[in-house]
Amino acid sequence: MRSLAEFEERRVGLEFENPVIDATGNPASSASMQEVWGDLASSGWQVGRDSDSQEIISAGKDFGHGTVVLTSDCAACNLEMALPPCQTISEAGALYARVSAEVLPALAARGLSLLAYGIQPGAFADVDEARIPSTHYQALERAGSGNRFTNAIMLANSAHQVGVGIRVCEAVEVTNELLKITGLVVALCGNSPIHGWRVLPWKEWRVLGWDFRFIVDTPGYEKLTQFPSRPFRTLGDYYSYYWDTPSMILVPLREGRWILPDEELTYGEYFSKSRVSARDLSGEARELTPEPHDFDVALRAMWPLVKPHLIVEPGSVNVREFFDSLRDDTLEDYLEGRLSNCYVEYRGGAASPCGEELALPSLILGLVNNLAALKEIGYRHAWEQWGELIYKAAARGLEARIDGQSVVPLLEALIETAAEGLSTRPYGEGAHLDVLRERLARRRNPADMAVEAFRRGRENFLRRVRY
Numbered sequence: 068m069r070s071l072a073e074f075e076e077r078r079v080g081l082e083f084e085n086p087v088i089d090a091t092g093n094p095a096s097s098a099s100m101q102e103v104w105g106d107l108a109s110s111g112w113q114v115g116r117d118s119d120s121q122e123i124i125s126a127g128k129d130f131g132h133g134t135v136v137l138t139s140d141c142a143a144c145n146l147e148m149a150l151p152p153c154q155t156i157s158e159a160g161a162l163y164a165r166v167s168a169e170v171l172p173a174l175a176a177r178g179l180s181l182l183a184y185g186i187q188p189g190a191f192a193d194v195d196e197a198r199i200p201s202t203h204y205q206a207l208e209r210a211g212s213g214n215r216f217t218n219a220i221m222l223a224n225s226a227h228q229v230g231v232g233i234r235v236c237e238a239v240e241v242t243n244e245l246l247k248i249t250g251l252v253v254a255l256c257g258n259s260p261i262h263g264w265r266v267l268p269w270k271e272w273r274v275l276g277w278d279f280r281f282i283v284d285t286p287g288y289e290k291l292t293q294f295p296s297r298p299f300r301t302l303g304d305y306y307s308y309y310w311d312t313p314s315m316i317l318v319p320l321r322e323g324r325w326i327l328p329d330e331e332l333t334y335g336e337y338f339s340k341s342r343v344s345a346r347d348l349s350g351e352a353r354e355l356t357p358e359p360h361d362f363d364v365a366l367r368a369m370w371p372l373v374k375p376h377l378i379v380e381p382g383s384v385n386v387r388e389f390f391d392s393l394r395d396d397t398l399e400d401y402l403e404g405r406l407s408n409c410y411v412e413y414r415g416g417a418a419s420p421c422g423e424e425l426a427l428p429s430l431i432l433g434l435v436n437n438l439a440a441l442k443e444i445g446y447r448h449a450w451e452q453w454g455e456l457i458y459k460a461a462a463r464g465l466e467a468r469i470d471g472q473s474v475v476p477l478l479e480a481l482i483e484t485a486a487e488g489l490s491t492r493p494y495g496e497g498a499h500l501d502v503l504r505e506r507l508a509r510r511r512n513p514a515d516m517a518v519e520a521f522r523r524g525r526e527n528f529l530r531r532v533r534y
Contacts, residue, residue, distance in 0.1 A: 085184070095143055099178070107126045124138065159425070181534040188264060232410050235399055257464050310333055328355065377402065425499045429485065429499035430500060434484060465478075
């Protein structure tokens with residue numbers, strides 16, 4: 068399987084995360100999802116089990132493009148479908164259809180279904196019943212970066228994420244520009260105004276819940292998810308910003324278990340040491356020597372709305388050399404040729420309506436492929452105004468304003484910028500943007516449509532959003 072970084076034309080990867088509900092419309096339980104995982108195993112999917120509980124937490128299957136991986140985030144009532152990168156949007160859409168044709172019947176056989184919606188619309192009976200018995204989440208809580216409250220919020224949170232291949236030299240520039248326009252994406256794609264079977268005063272409540280994810284007792288965690296306080300200058304600046312945090316020092320042991328240092332460390336401090344005393348989740352004492360493959364955790368241990376996703380080539384990096392280049396602000400040069408994958412992960416879009424799943428990937432791919440024009444849009448407002456727009460758009464959707472002006476002209480420019488970016492590719496992908504043009508012409512985003520359906524009754528709403 069080729070990575071997103073190996074391209075003549077940029078490659079695209081889809082990661083679709085949707086709520087799972089039972090026949091009543093309420094969140095699926097962990098027990099019911101264990102039955103689904105077992106059924107998938109019987110039909111050729113290779114399942115993964117938690118190292119302690121031995122319950123199934125994932126499944127994978129090769130559909131010819133590479134392995135498709137199914138997981139749940141921290142709750143059984145949330146299914147994530149990670150597709151390997153494809154050359155075109157249409158190719159990715161065809162792969163998504165093939166996978167769905169196996170997954171949806173497996174859910175239906177157990178009385179479950181997916182929702183084309185951004186959060187769980189129903190109410191949770193019990194957090195522990197819905198949570199996955201995963202050592203990963205035990206480790207997060209032990210490290211102080213998560214707790215029952217924040218994980219309970221995440222039970223409700225679903226998104227459609229997009230990966231677009233980039234070169235390491237453009238990683239930070241792409242990240243900054245996509246961060247700026249996230250409020251516009253929220254206005255256009257917001258799809259989570261209903262929770263607890265009532266209409267909320269936010270058209271995109273998912274964004275608010277995501278910010279709450281890391282507001283915990285230890286100051287600093289919140290910046291792992293929130294709009295950054297400033298744009299980034301370089302990759303070194305990016306990682307210094309996030310790693311200068313009492314972050315989750317979670318290093319998988321070589322046998323796949325999680326280990327936590329005995330003292331509170333940032334990732335920068337961890338990698339600067341030759342040895343670190345630690346314990347695994349059973350309390351057994353361990354000693355860690357920081358190693359290059361520990362970067363696989365550290366390089367993705369932040370969850371902002373946009374992030375460069377870098378995976379180092381095994382054996383190609385040295386811990387000391389990496390941090391020397393980080394300190395000297397030459398990380399782009401050091402990592403050139405040392406990455407097995409390099410892409411930007413866009414995380415700002417809610418789960419899409421049924422049949423509209425390819426609109427957001429097309430938008431993001433087109434924008435990255437037309438970066439100079441995207442920057443022209445970004446110049447129109449200050450960084451702080453772009454950050455504030457995310458919350459204004461979450462509350463008001465297409466009626467949001469930035470610096471006193473309607474977002475509609477900006478959205479028109481955004482869609483046409485993406486269309487221009489896609490037109491330089493020989494695949495006819497621009498047609499997938501028509502859905503977004505229609506939303507703008509109607510001045511109604513998916514959240515508006517969801518509320519309208521819900522006003523006509525819960526069953527009407529579920530018929531609209533259920534696969």
